Amino acid sequence: MQVSLPTREDEVADAVADALRDGVRLAIVGGGSKAEIGAQVEARPLPMAGLSGVVDYDPAELVLTVRPGTPLAEIQSLVADTGQMLAFEPFDHGPIFGQAAGRATIGGVVAAAVSGSQRISALAARDHLLGFRAVSGRGEVFSAGAKVVKNVTGYDLPKLAAGSWGRLFAMTELTLKVLPHPREAATRVLFGLDDQQAIRAMSVAMGAQAEVAAAAHFPADTRNGESATILRVQGFGPSVAARCAMLGALLVQFGEVQDLSASEAAAMWESLRTLAPLGADRPIWRVNVAPSRACEAVAPLCDADARFLFDWAGGLIWIASEAEPSVIREAVSNAGGHATLIRAEEGMRARIPAFHPPAAGIAALEERIRRAFDPAGLFETGRF
Amino acid sequence: MSLSMPPSDQTTLSRRAEIVEALRAIVPGEGVIDDEECLRPYESDGLTAYRQPPLVVVLPETTQQVSRVLAWCHENRVKVVPRGAGTSLSGGALPLADGVLLGLGKFNRVLDIDYEDRLVVVQSGVTNLAITRAVEDRGFYYAPDPSSQIACSIGGNVAENSGGVHCLKYGLTTNNVLGCEIVMMDGEILRIGGRHLDPAGLDLLGVVVGSEGLLGVVTEVTVRILPRPQTARALLIGFPDVESAGQCVAETIAQGIIPAGMEMMDRPAIHAAEAFVKVGYPLDVEALLIVELDGSAAECDHLIGEVEMIARRNKAVSIRASRDEEERAAFWAGRKAAFPAVGRLAPDYYCMDGTIPRRRLPDVLERMGALSVKYGLAVANVFHAGDGNLHPLILYDANKPGELERAEEFGNDILRLCVEVGGVLTGEHGVGVEKRDLMPVMFSEIDLKQQQRVKCAFDPELLLNPGKVFPQLHRCAELGRMHVHKGELPFPHLPRF
Numbered sequence: 057m058q059v060s061l062p063t064r065e066d067e068v069a070d071a072v073a074d075a076l077r078d079g080v081r082l083a084i085v086g087g088g089s090k091a092e093i094g095a096q097v098e099a100r101p102l103p104m105a106g107l108s109g110v111v112d113y114d115p116a117e118l119v120l121t122v123r124p125g126t127p128l129a130e131i132q133s134l135v136a137d138t139g140q141m142l143a144f145e146p147f148d149h150g151p152i153f154g155q156a157a158g159r160a161t162i163g164g165v166v167a168a169a170v171s172g173s174q175r176i177s178a179l180a181a182r183d184h185l186l187g188f189r190a191v192s193g194r195g196e197v198f199s200a201g202a203k204v205v206k207n208v209t210g211y212d213l214p215k216l217a218a219g220s221w222g223r224l225f226a227m228t229e230l231t232l233k234v235l236p237h238p239r240e241a242a243t244r245v246l247f248g249l250d251d252q253q254a255i256r257a258m259s260v261a262m263g264a265q266a267e268v269a270a271a272a273h274f275p276a277d278t279r280n281g282e283s284a285t286i287l288r289v290q291g292f293g294p295s296v297a298a299r300c301a302m303l304g305a306l307l308v309q310f311g312e313v314q315d316l317s318a319s320e321a322a323a324m325w326e327s328l329r330t331l332a333p334l335g336a337d338r339p340i341w342r343v344n345v346a347p348s349r350a351c352e353a354v355a356p357l358c359d360a361d362a363r364f365l366f367d368w369a370g371g372l373i374w375i376a377s378e379a380e381p382s383v384i385r386e387a388v389s390n391a392g393g394h395a396t397l398i399r400a401e402e403g404m405r406a407r408i409p410a411f412h413p414p415a416a417g418i419a420a421l422e423e424r425i426r427r428a429f430d431p432a433g434l435f436e437t438g439r440f
Numbered sequence: 441m442s443l444s445m446p447p448s449d450q451t452t453l454s455r456r457a458e459i460v461e462a463l464r465a466i467v468p469g470e471g472v473i474d475d476e477e478c479l480r481p482y483e484s485d486g487l488t489a490y491r492q493p494p495l496v497v498v499l500p501e502t503t504q505q506v507s508r509v510l511a512w513c514h515e516n517r518v519k520v521v522p523r524g525a526g527t528s529l530s531g532g533a534l535p536l537a538d539g540v541l542l543g544l545g546k547f548n549r550v551l552d553i554d555y556e557d558r559l560v561v562v563q564s565g566v567t568n569l570a571i572t573r574a575v576e577d578r579g580f581y582y583a584p585d586p587s588s589q590i591a592c593s594i595g596g597n598v599a600e601n602s603g604g605v606h607c608l609k610y611g612l613t614t615n616n617v618l619g620c621e622i623v624m625m626d627g628e629i630l631r632i633g634g635r636h637l638d639p640a641g642l643d644l645l646g647v648v649v650g651s652e653g654l655l656g657v658v659t660e661v662t663v664r665i666l667p668r669p670q671t672a673r674a675l676l677i678g679f680p681d682v683e684s685a686g687q688c689v690a691e692t693i694a695q696g697i698i699p700a701g702m703e704m705m706d707r708p709a710i711h712a713a714e715a716f717v718k719v720g721y722p723l724d725v726e727a728l729l730i731v732e733l734d735g736s737a738a739e740c741d742h743l744i745g746e747v748e749m750i751a752r753r754n755k756a757v758s759i760r761a762s763r764d765e766e767e768r769a770a771f772w773a774g775r776k777a778a779f780p781a782v783g784r785l786a787p788d789y790y791c792m793d794g795t796i797p798r799r800r801l802p803d804v805l806e807r808m809g810a811l812s813v814k815y816g817l818a819v820a821n822v823f824h825a826g827d828g829n830l831h832p833l834i835l836y837d838a839n840k841p842g843e844l845e846r847a848e849e850f851g852n853d854i855l856r857l858c859v860e861v862g863g864v865l866t867g868e869h870g871v872g873v874e875k876r877d878l879m880p881v882m883f884s885e886i887d888l889k890q891q892q893r894v895k896c897a898f899d900p901e902l903l904l905n906p907g908k909v910f911p912q913l914h915r916c917a918e919l920g921r922m923h924v925h926k927g928e929l930p931f932p933h934l935p936r937f
């Protein structure tokens with residue numbers, strides 16, 4: 057029997073068993089906000105939208121258990137109501153592809169390991185997934201991790217789940233760590249730095265006791281002529297004020313550290329999620345690299361008609377460029393990082409793998425791990 | 441001892457001389473130890489209740505040597521037990537009679553310090569504290585601080601995903617590691633992660649950290665370092681009952697305050713510690729809380745006031761705030777000496793490590809009290825209160841017949857209790873051999889088999905550290921079986937391992 061929209065874990069298991077029996081592959085589908093990442097797939101969809109809702113939320117224990125199809129926005133508003141947050145700042149990819157926000161699900165952002173600007177101070181999706189339940193490619197229901205914040209019992213399979221992109225198993229329940237939302241936040245800005253200076257300034261700020269929560273750089277061509285390097289400081293009022301003052305003194309060599317109004321700041325941080333400053337037409341790449349090598353990673357593209365946004369103090373670069381994929385990937389490899397193709401037209405996505413090709417030994421190990429969860433390759437849809 | 445390890449392979453035992461010779465060809469000089477006397481220091485780790493001299497010890501100096509040792513053992517089907525500094529509290533480095541003990545003690549070099557990207561690259565035998573020592577003159581430190589940090593190696597920290605009293609705010613090892621070099625059982629050398637954040641594909645680093653030496657031998661580690669907070673201050677708060685102390689912890693977190701450390705001690709632990717170090721702990725309280733706040737001076741001063749108010753609302757009978765570093769250190773001195781202090785109350789103690797949802801603390805302590813009566817053994821509790829990680833210390837005398845067994849059974853009951861209330865078997869010490877046979881209390885057979893299939897992806901012959909973590913060893917071929925429909929698997933062209 058085929059289940060069109062499973063609403064329970066056992067129905068997900070049935071759907072997997074059916075696919076195994078029928079010899080068809082399964083594409084796990086959340087809200088579809090990232091459907092345009094990777095190649096087009098030909099597989100039977102396994103929608104998770106029916107597995108929605110909060111299973112348990114205990115703010116005092118900092119633990120939240122939810123079903124994967126729950127909209128991200130719903131969870132963010134639930135935890136905000138008790139003064140908490142998902143500290144890894146997951147966000148909706150829809151706007152990057154010209155869609156309205158609101159489709160992203162919690163299962164989707166965790167499976168894609170989506171972490172926002174705050175990742176440099178508050179860690180990533182992988183660090184906040186405490187446990188999960190899932191149906192493996194064998195059709196078996198299993199659980200891993202736990203529902204407490206500190207646990208080292210057994211292998212840390214939640215780390216594999218975050219960033220698995222639906223290639224290992226279908227998660228049916230996720231337990232996440234939540235944290236208090238900072239009482240206050242202030243964003244400070246330095247205008248007019250070139251990329252190299254900005255990376256250096258952000259490094260100085262991150263290496264100081266100012267406890268910078270997020271640091272990003274917008275080059276001049278993404279802002280009508282004047283670059284902006286922004287630093288966010290958050291926490292309790294007196295502490296935020298003291299640390300902002302600290303930043304002003306610390307970065308004086310780079311220029312005057314100025315206030316940014318709350319609305320301007322919110323708009324700039326938001327634009328690092330929508331990537332609006334990069335324009336709507338060119339392919340978009342996401343580059344992870346050590347911040348000190350960020351400029352080296354993008355150097356071969358600087359002459360071309362490319363635009364960059366630097367987040368994570370330079371450790372994350374969003375690139376909009378028509379350059380040859382091999383040129384981009386080679387430059388990023390040489391700088392010790394990796395480049396993911398996020399947005400491109402269909403033909404390019406069919407040709408260019410979304411993920412940076414790993415070394416042969418790593419690729420073989422990843423393959424063996426995928427087969428450990430999914431021996432028949434049921435979840436190998438060809439997307440990656 | 442009731443512990444059963446995988447049966448020794450008689451062929452391996454009979455080939456000992458040949459194995460020693462083969463290892464000497466790879467690691468010359470004194471790097472291979474086969475003398476009975478010299479093997480003795482390696483016969484146990486921090487869990488001294490279990491002892492077993494290894495077949496032979498090898499102490500390679502280079503990754504290439506590690507690779508060749510593993511490749512030779514792989515080819516010859518010889519088991520290998522990796523060992524860092526040997527401070528595991530769960531028996532993770534307990535040797536096997538028919539296994540080569542691979543010590544990483546000579547991997548003791550700091551390879552690179554990068555202040556710009558705030559990271560340090562070290563060989564895996566470098567001690568946890570040595571990383572901080574290497575960068576403290578520039579105002580940086582490595583955050584995870586297990587109590588054994590002066591001795592434990594970073595490779596061991598990676599294997600055990602070690603924590604420490606500050607992990608509520610700064611995370612465990614897994615949250616502070618960026619990359620590693622790992623040698624697989626067949627000798628293949630892989631680099632996982634790097635100097636950047638987040639991997640391109642699967643988070644292999646995430647599953648290697650905390651794998652207790654079962655997936656590969658880590659030879660190099662890249663860790664994040666942090667600027668040392670401008671200042672730190674501590675509060676020492678006494679409560680008339682455990683419930684109030686627990687409520688104070690819950691309210692502190694509910695107010696949005698994540699302290700750097702939040703430690704609780706119960707009455708027996710307070711008295712033992714005070715008798716030992718005499719730092720002025722109040723003796724007329726049922727629970728003592730140490731709350732440490734760090735950050736900018738403005739932040740500490742502000743939060744000290746907030747936490748004091750919360751404590752008062754929750755019936756605190758004594759509150760002291762540290763005025764200087766000396767006083768802060770004094771507050772901690774008793775907590776840090778809690779284990780040896782409790783050790784003075786009885787010839788032996790057994791340290792447990794479960795985690796529970798914090799709200800269940802009063803209930804769990806009460807039931808632990810009942811178990812203490814049942815087993816006729818005293819127990820003192822220290823508790824990482826912020827994250828629910830309990831360390832009950834069971835007092836016993838190994839020279840009294842049956843007492844060790846009783847202590848272990850008591851400990852097992854405590855861990856079963858932790859799982860029953862929604863917690864876990866181990867919060868930071870690892871499963872090792874100690875909690876291996878309790879794994880089915882927390883995981884179903886399907887869960888455990890799924891974990892073992894991950895093991896098979898790294899080490900299909902199960903040669904690396906067998907007998908740890910999993911109560912039952914399934915052959916990988918057996919785990920790989922699938923129900924087959926009409927004699928055919930779907931997608932027959934896909935490779936299978």
